Amino acid sequence: MNFRNISAWSIRNPVIPLVFFTALLFAGLLSFWQMDVVNNPEIEFPAVNVNISQPGAAPTEIENQITQLVESAVRSINGVKTINSTASEGNSSTFIEFEIGTDPDDAVSEVTNAINTVRGSLPDGILEPRVSKQEISGGFLGIYAVEADDMTLEQLSWFIDDVVAKRLLGVEGMAEVNRFAGVDREIEVILDPQKIQSYGVTASQLNSVLRQNNLNAAGGAAEVGGTRQSVRVLGNSQDAYALSQQQIQLGDGRTIKLADVATVRDGFSEQDSISKVRDKQVVNFAMSRAKGASDVSTFHAALEEIDKIEAENPGVRFIQLTDTVKYTEEQYESSMAMMIEGALLAVVVVFFFLRDWRATFISAVAIPLSAIPTFWFMDLLGFNLNSLSLLALALVAGVLVDDAIVEIENIVRHMRMGKNAYQASIDAADEIGLPVVATSFCIVAVFLPVGLMPGISGQFFKNFGITVVIAVLMSLAVARMITPMLAAYFLKSKGHAEHGEGPVMDRYMGILHWSLERGKMLRRRDGIEPPKKRFAYLPMLLATVVLLIGATGAAFFMLNGLIGGLGLADKVGSAVASSPESIAGTFYNRIVGVVQLIVAGILSFATGWVVLKLLGFLSAIFGRRMREVWRYLEARFYDHRVWMLMIGYFALLLTIQLFMQVPAQFQPLVDSDNSQVQIEMVPGTTLEDTERVADRVAAMLYEQPEVERALERVRMGNATLYVTLSPDRERTSIQFERALAPELAKIPDARVRFQSQGGGFGSGRDITVMLAGSNPEVLQETASQLVEQMKGLDTLVAPRIEADLNRPELIIQPRPDLAADLGVSTAALSQTIRIATLGEIDQSAAKFSLSDRQIPIRVKLPETSRESLSTIENLPVPTLGGGTVPLSRVADIKFGSGPTAIQRYNQSRRILVGADLAQGVVSGTAREQIDALPALQALPPGVSRDAVGDEQWQNELITSLIYAVISGVLLVFAVLVLLYKRLMSPLVNMTSLALAPLGGIFLVWLVGQPQSMPVYIGVLLLLGIVSKNSILLIDFAIEAMDDGRSKMEAILDAGHKRAQPIVMTTFAMTAGMVPTALSGVLGSGDGAWRAPMGTMVIGGLVVSTLLTLLIVPAGFSLADGFEKRAGPWLRDRVLSYRPGDSKNAGHRHGEGEAAPAE
Secondary structure, three states: OOOOOHHHHHHHOOHHHHHHHHHHHHHHHHHHHHOOEOOOOOOOOOEEEEEEEOOOOOHHHHHHHHHHHHHHHHHOOOOEEEEEEEEEOOEEEEEEEEOOOOOHHHHHHHHHHHHHHHHHHOOOOOOOOEEEEOOOOOEEEEEEEEEEOOOOHHHHHHHHHHHHHHHHHOOOOEEEEEEEOOOOEEEEEEEOHHHHHHHOOOHHHHHHHHHHHOOEEEEEEEEEOOEEEEEEEEOOOOOHHHHHOOEEEOOOOOEEEHHHHEEEEEEEOOOOEEEEEOOEEEEEEEEEEOOOOOHHHHHHHHHHHHHHHHHHOOOEEEEEEEEOHHHHHHHHHHHHHHHHHHHHHHHHHHHHHHOOHHHHHHHHHHHHHHHHHHHHHHHHOOOOEOHHHHHHHHHOOOHHHHHHHHHHHHHHHHHOOOOOHHHHHHHHHHHHHHHHHHHHHHHHHHHHHHHOOOHHHHHHHHHHHHHHHHHHHHHHHHHHHHHHHHHHHHOOOOOOOOOOOOHHHHHHHHHHHHHOOOHHHHHHHOOOOOOOOHHHHHHHHHHHHHHHHHHHHHHHHHHHHHHHHOOHHHHHHHHHOOOOOOHHHHHHHHHHHHHHHHHHHHHHHHHHHHHHHHHHHHHHHHOHHHHHHHHHHHHHHHOHHHHHHHHHHHHHHHHHHHHHHOOEOOOOOOOOOEEEEEEEEOOOOOHHHHHHHHHHHHHHHHOOOOEEEEEEEEEOOEEEEEEEEOOOOOOOHHHHHHHHHHHHHOOOOEEEEEOOOOOOOOOOOOEEEEEEEOOHHHHHHHHHHHHHHHOOOOOEEEEEEOOOOEEEEEEEEEOHHHHHHHOOOHHHHHHHHHHHHOOOOOOOOEEEEOOOOEEEEEEEOOHHHHOOHHHHHOOEEEOOOOOEEEHHHHEEEEEEEEEOEEEEEOOEEEEEEEEEEOOOOOHHHHHHHHHOOHHHHOOOOOEEEEOOHHHHHHHHHHHHHHHHHHHHHHHHHHHHHHHHOOOHHHHHHHHHHHHOOHHHHHHHHHHOOOEOHHHHHHHHHHHHHHHHHHHHHHHHHHHHHHOOOOHHHHHHHHHHHHHHHHHHHHHHHHHHHHHHHOEOOEOOOOOOOHHHHHHHHHHHHHHHHHHHHHHHHHHHHHHHHHHHHHHHHHHHHHOOOOOOHHHHHHHHHHHOOOOOOO
C-alpha cells in the first residue's frame, strides 16, 4: 500500500478508516471542549527585571551608584541580548533581554548571582534588590472599581486587599489581583518642628527607639513547674495613645514622652494617587490570569465570585471599567461562525458544479472530519484557541474541502464515462492520488517553515503555521481514505454523460488552443534557413530576452513614477468629492490609478516593441546573413506561447508596482472597545494640579458620543485615563483617537496623548525613534535636530523628545570643615532629612502589630512644615557628641534642577523621539520619510540608532518570514521534483508562483487596505494554491505524453479535464474566504486581522487561477521543448551514460558473471 493505492485499500476495507476517523472525531470534540480560549498565544520570553529602590535618591545618584553597577554585573552573563535601564527618583529598573532559547529560570538564577556579587558595592539605605522573571504568558483580564458608602477610603482599600483579592485568587486560573489607588493603614508620628528643635531630638533617633521598643520579640524558653514554656517579650503598644506615652531617652540622659514632641494617630498613608469615575473617588483592582489558563473561563468564574462578594456585602458596589475578555470572546465566536459559514458556502459551490446531492454530501463530510480532529492534535501540542490559531482555521476554511473536491470531481468524471461507482472510485482515486498528495504537501511546505520560525515571532506564529499544517494533512487523509470510500458505496452511477462541457468550457478550450499556437512563428520563419551555429544563436536569443525584459521593466516603473508624481489621482479625488479620504474620493482615486497602470503598461509594451524593431534595424548593418538570423530569432516572439509568458511578465511587474504603491504597516490597527489617554505634567506638579487637568480631559472625553465611561488614574505629575467606548459607536477607536488627539494636544502645560496600540517601547506613541550614545550633550543636540526635521512631515503629529523634563531639586551640600569638627557625616545628614520628610523605608521602619497584620509606624514632619524652607533649615542633625545642631549650620541649602529620569540602552544613554500618525496615515509610509531625513542619514560619531518597539519586532518578523518563504519555496520545489522526476516541469510550476499575489494585492489596493502581516499570510496561502493548480495541469499532461500522446494533444486534454476541478476548488475556497474578508462588516468581531487576509486570498485566487489556466500550459510547452532539445545535447557532451545502458548491464549480468582471475 502506498499513497497511490491507499484509496483502493480503504474502499476494500471500509471499517478500519471509518472507526479510525470516528475515534479522531470524538477525540477532537473532547479536546475542543477542554481547550482554553485566550487572546494571544503562550510565549516564553527570556527576560529578567532587576528593581532596586533607594527612597529619596535623585536619578543622577541612582544611575551612578546603582544602575551602572547592575549593568556591568549582568553584561558578562552568557546569552544577554539587550539591557534597558531607567534611573528615576528613588528607583533603578533594569530590563535584561536574553537570546531566544535561554531558559528563563536559568536566566533569573544567573542575574541573581551577578547582583549578589555587587551587593556590597551598592549604597546603604537601599531596599533589597528584586530580581524577577518577565512574565508575558499570562493575560490581563480587566479592571474593576469598588465604592462603598459605609467605609472610609482606608477601610475600602483593606477590604479589597483582605477580602476581594483573597477570594479572587482562589478562582482557578487567576494569577494576580492588584489594587491601585486607595491608601494603606499606618500609625503616623507627626513631628512638631519647634519641639524637636528645642529638645534636640532627631527623626532618626525617634524611629530607632520605636523600632527597638515597640515590638513583640522572642525570649527563649523556660521550664517552670515541670513544663516547658516559650518566653515572649511583649513590647507592642495596645493602641496609638499608648504608643504616644512611650518614653524616649535623649542623648544627654533625659527622657521625654513621644507625645511631647509629636502627635501620634492611627491613620493612613499619604495619598499619592487618585482614581475617579465621573467625579467620584473609587478604589480599583486589576485581574490577570495565570499562564496556561483560559481568559474566558477565568474571567467568568471571577465574575461569579464578585457577584457573591457583592451579595454578601450590601453596601459595596463593583463597577466594571475595562476588560479584554469581551474582545477575545467576540473574536472566538466570529471565527467559529466564519468557519461554519465558509464551509457552507464551499458546499454550495460543489453542488452548483456537480448538481448531485450525494457527491455534495460526501464533499461536505470532509470539512468536519478535517477540522475537528485538528483540535486534538492542537491539544497534544499544547496549543490553545487564540487569535493566531483561530486565524489559521479561518484561513483553511475553504482549503479543507479542496482535496475532497478534486477527488470527488474525478470520481464523477469516471462515472460519467460509464463505470459503476465502485470501480470509478478506485480508478479515479488511483489516477489523481499523487497530484493530490503533492498539492497538499506544497501547502504544508509553505506553512511548515512559518511554524518553525525562530525568535519571538516564531513563538508567536508557531500556533498559526503548525495549525495550518495539521489541518491540511487531515484534509489530505480524509480525501485519500474517506472521500473515495464513501463515493464507492453511496454514489449512484447514471451511465455515460457529458462532464464539464458547455459554452464556457468551449470558450476556454478555444483560448487555450490559441495560446499554444505556433503558426504565426512558423509562417514568419518559412523560407528562412535556421542558424547553423546554435551555440551562437542561443546567447543572442538570451541577450535579446534580457534586453527586452530590462527595457520594458525600466519603462514600466519609470512611467509609473512620472505619472504618479503628477498627483492626478489625488487631484481628481479632491475635485469630485468633498475630501480625498471620502468614499467618493477614494472611488475616483482608484479609477484614475487603474488608468495610470494601464497607460504605463501600454507604453512600456510599446517600448519593448520599439527596442525589438530597433534591434532588427541594427542587425541589417552586419550583412544579409545576420539579417536572416535576426528574422529567424524575431519570429520566436510571434509565438503565442511567448505572448502568454509576456502577459505573465507584465503581471509580475504590476504585482511589484502595487506592492511598492500600497502603504505598509507592521500589524493592522484593531477597533477596540478600550482606549487610553496619557497625561504628562511638568515635573514637580502636585497631585491636585494633575487632578484638575485629568478632570478637564475627562470632560472633553464625555462630550464625545463614543465614550461610555472614563476611569481617571491620577498620580503626582502624570495620569492615565482608561476609556470605555460604546459598542454601537459610529467611528472606530482609531478614528476616534486621531480625531480627538489634536484637541487634547492643545491643553496647556501638559502633554496629553492617546496610548499607541503598539506600545511604542517607552514613548507609548505610534512612531518611536531611539538614539543612543555616551555623550548626553551630542545626543540631545542630535535628537533636537531630528525633531525639527520631523515637524516638517505632514504624516506626523506633534513629534517631540520623550525624555523627561528637568525637575526642581533642593540641593544640600555639607560644609566639610565644620561638619568634620562636629562629627556630622553625610550619611547622617541624608538619613535625618529622608526620615523627616518621607519617613523611614519599610524594611527599617518601626512596626505596630495588629491582630491580623503589621502596619508601619511612620515618623515624619507634617505636610505643611515640608512646604517651608526654614523648617528644613532648622532640622536637628545628630553630632558625634550626642547633641544636635540645625541643618543650616553644617550644610548649604539651595535650589537646583536635575533629570526626572535617565534612560539607558546597552550601557549608554538613550533618547526616545516619539510622534503620532496623522489621520489616514500608516506607519510604513511615515517610517520611510523619517529614515530619509538628513539627521538620520548622517548621525554624528558616537550616536547610533537602533530599532525598538514595533520597528524591532517588524524587522525580526520580516527577516524570519523571508527565510521561511525561501525555505517554503525550496520545499515546494523538492515536492515537485519528487512528483515529476524531472527538472523543467517543476521550474514551470515555480515560475507560476510569481502569479499568485497579483489579484490579491490589487484588491487590497482597490479597497484601501494597507499591507500588513495578514496580507503576507494570505500571500503564503496563495503560493501553495497556485502550485496546486499548476500541478493538476502539468501532471495530467506528463502522464498523457508518457502514454504516447503528442504534446499539444496532451496539454489540451489536461486543460479540458483539469479546468473544472481547478475552477471548482477556486470557487469553493473563495466562497470559504468571503466571511473572513467581510469580518468586521458583517457579523460580530473585529476584522482588523482577518479581513485583509481574506481580501488578499480572494483576489489572488481569482486572478491567479485565470492566469494559471492560460500561462502555465504555454510555459510547460516551451519548457518541455527546451528540455527535449537541451537534455540530449548536454547528455551527449557531458555524461558518459547512454540510453539503454541499464538494460544492457542487466542483460550482461543475467548471462553470467565474469570468471575469477587465475
